[in-house]
Amino acid sequence: MSEAIEVYEVEDRTFPPDPAFVAQANTNDRSFYEEADADYEAFWARQARELLTWDTDFHTTLEWDLPFAQWFVGGQLNVTANCLDRHVEAGNGDKIAYLWEGEPGDTRTITYAELLTEVKKFANVLKGLGLQKGDIAAVYMPMILELPIAMLACARIGVAHSVIFGGFSADAIIDRCDDAEAKVIITADGGYRKGAASALKPTVDAALAAGAPSIQNVIVANRCDLNPDMVEGRDHWWHDLMAAASDDCPAEPMDAEQLLYILYTSGTTSKPKGIMHTTGGYLAQTAFTHKFVFDIKPETDIYWCAADIGWVTGHSYIVYAPLTNGVTSVMYEGTPDTPHKGRFWEIIEKYKITQLYTAPTAIRMFMKWGVNEPDKFDLSSLRVIGTVGEPINPEAWMWYHEHIGGGNTPIVDTWWQTETGGHMISPLPGVTETKPGSACHAIPGVFAELVDDDGNVVERGGGYLTIARPWPAMLRGIWGDPDRYHETYWSRYEGRYFAGDGAKLDDDGYLWLLGRVDDVMNVSGHRISTTEVESALVDHSAVAEAAVVGANDELTGQAIIGYVILRGGSEPSKELGDEIRAHVGEKLGKIARPKTVVIVPDLPKTRSGKIMRRLLRDVADGRQLGDTTTLADPSVVAEIAAGAAAGSDED
Ligand code: WTA
Numbered sequence: 001m002s003e004a005i006e007v008y009e010v011e012d013r014t015f016p017p018d019p020a021f022v023a024q025a026n027t028n029d030r031s032f033y034e035e036a037d038a039d040y041e042a043f044w045a046r047q048a049r050e051l052l053t054w055d056t057d058f059h060t061t062l063e064w065d066l067p068f069a070q071w072f073v074g075g076q077l078n079v080t081a082n083c084l085d086r087h088v089e090a091g092n093g094d095k096i097a098y099l100w101e102g103e104p105g106d107t108r109t110i111t112y113a114e115l116l117t118e119v120k121k122f123a124n125v126l127k128g129l130g131l132q133k134g135d136i137a138a139v140y141m142p143m144i145l146e147l148p149i150a151m152l153a154c155a156r157i158g159v160a161h162s163v164i165f166g167g168f169s170a171d172a173i174i175d176r177c178d179d180a181e182a183k184v185i186i187t188a189d190g191g192y193r194k195g196a197a198s199a200l201k202p203t204v205d206a207a208l209a210a211g212a213p214s215i216q217n218v219i220v221a222n223r224c225d226l227n228p229d230m231v232e233g234r235d236h237w238w239h240d241l242m243a244a245a246s247d248d249c250p251a252e253p254m255d256a257e258q259l260l261y262i263l264y265t266s267g268t269t270s271k272p273k274g275i276m277h278t279t280g281g282y283l284a285q286t287a288f289t290h291k292f293v294f295d296i297k298p299e300t301d302i303y304w305c306a307a308d309i310g311w312v313t314g315h316s317y318i319v320y321a322p323l324t325n326g327v328t329s330v331m332y333e334g335t336p337d338t339p340h341k342g343r344f345w346e347i348i349e350k351y352k353i354t355q356l357y358t359a360p361t362a363i364r365m366f367m368k369w370g371v372n373e374p375d376k377f378d379l380s381s382l383r384v385i386g387t388v389g390e391p392i393n394p395e396a397w398m399w400y401h402e403h404i405g406g407g408n409t410p411i412v413d414t415w416w417q418t419e420t421g422g423h424m425i426s427p428l429p430g431v432t433e434t435k436p437g438s439a440c441h442a443i444p445g446v447f448a449e450l451v452d453d454d455g456n457v458v459e460r461g462g463g464y465l466t467i468a469r470p471w472p473a474m475l476r477g478i479w480g481d482p483d484r485y486h487e488t489y490w491s492r493y494e495g496r497y498f499a500g501d502g503a504k505l506d507d508d509g510y511l512w513l514l515g516r517v518d519d520v521m522n523v524s525g526h527r528i529s530t531t532e533v534e535s536a537l538v539d540h541s542a543v544a545e546a547a548v549v550g551a552n553d554e555l556t557g558q559a560i561i562g563y564v565i566l567r568g569g570s571e572p573s574k575e576l577g578d579e580i581r582a583h584v585g586e587k588l589g590k591i592a593r594p595k596t597v598v599i600v601p602d603l604p605k606t607r608s609g610k611i612m613r614r615l616l617r618d619v620a621d622g623r624q625l626g627d628t629t630t631l632a633d634p635s636v637v638a639e640i641a642a643g644a645a646a647g648s649d650e651d
Contacts, residue, residue, distance in 0.1 A: 025430025032444035048284035055253035067490035069470040071281030078251035079155040083323035084116040103192035103334025120249035122153035133158030138182035142191020146221040165310030168589040173207035189226040201228035256280030265418040266529035274479030281472030289423035290321035304330040305357040312418040345377035352381040360392040361524040389525025397436035421473030466496040521550030536587040542570035551620035562594040572599040577648025
């Protein structure tokens, strides 16, 4: 087993589903698993037909030409017809799609019928600016209703969106717009975060001043009255364009494999990968998992996924799956501690939320803030609570179980990735006996297996997580780079999808996710590439060389530690360390700013010149140093461990 995988202690507490929950659950026996094991294509075909409305039925469930999959071949459907029109046609137009809560406490509700009208109008706006099926629209927005409207409007007319997280920098916008040759960027003046309006439009302006020549038009929604500069002919106010737009825009049937969106994610190189998702398979799997993992009852539930739509969790489980299933969702603009640390629990009480979906980092932060906060509010409406993004430690799981779930609300720890499109490993709340910290089992129709270094299947113990067969919501490729797609995911173990995660199977066959085994860090549930941060560090004029590692961090899972060697002529100092950290924040966005920059005289390298990050991780975690015998100069690590020349820490 690889040294990168640390196997922690066995957890033997178990929590069977509550009989009252089982009795009402959308699925409460093993029939889905049995059906999928017997004939998994037939299983997914049935789900796709039952959960979605097709304009033309598909003739072939799966065409698999490794590593390229096509699901539901010959089928035609429109995503927005599934998310909107069919609910309105069924008489549910007045049902609320989103209960939107602004950070300052202002609110907006939008029904399915109203959302459909907005989507049709904005689709016409995009057409009016010359966008056509097959084009790419970049989206850089805060958590306001215009964001799902923009995404759905793209989907309605076959324009693929590329949502760029609102915390990313101008450089990140340029890279993503250039890679996809996006024609338009949809943004807002700003959004509310941590009690103040935070501007977004100036970042778009900076990006367009420096690059992204493919962008011809900018559409700006007004959220905060920030009065941004508007470039004549290029920039347009959302409200002006919408005022003039027709609401007549029929849903055009799309092929099941029509590109729905691109979403960039960090890999092991410095260039983010544009993960491609298509229409039919993506919608089928996200709708299936949403309905059965969260036990969604659209008639009565008020569901809240507290992620940002800028990440895949928001794409799948704030926008596409909840609307396909016709449930009412809460959408929250801001941060969990504004204006007070009980904000999440206040929202749950206010809307009588039935499902909450959040990240382990958030739960650990809530733990730190104390049980007083949730105790002030009535959380008894919660029926299912979920987590995603990183392994959840058993302590945090138990706290979530006791203090948020009231001791009997099922917890669904869902493992999946930007690449997988939807849940892959998760308990089913009416079926699975859970263990704190384990994501339990692959969902029906997904075949997760662990393998060792040589690719042999591991039945018990540690291994690398692979998926042995294609699945409907799988990525269809990396935008513009089919070779990298094959190499990254399908070449390490021929015929298997390599997830990049280490995992363990315990004696009862439960899966325990153990974190990344590649050079990707997971900070507060966000994927950040060590190489990307290293490139940003050496981009600073004083830095000659850099090595980045993710150190264990109680709150954020991992924290970014950058070790840098200075160029001749630069003197180590705290100020320089601060400046280097800030530089990374500017290049990549705040989430990628190292927590600590350590200025070192040298870096540990093998004789062939490879930086030994493992040793730096040991130093960062304060562990006993691992094997240093392959080092070119073993004294380097001792020197670093003994205390670096200077550095800079997050305040
Ligand atoms: C990690 C987020 C443990 C994992 C949906 C994966 C998890 C990466 C879990 C994908 C979980 C996600 N338990 N680890 N329940 N969920 N991860 O692409 O390392 O932002 O490879 O997708 O997050 O992150 P991404």
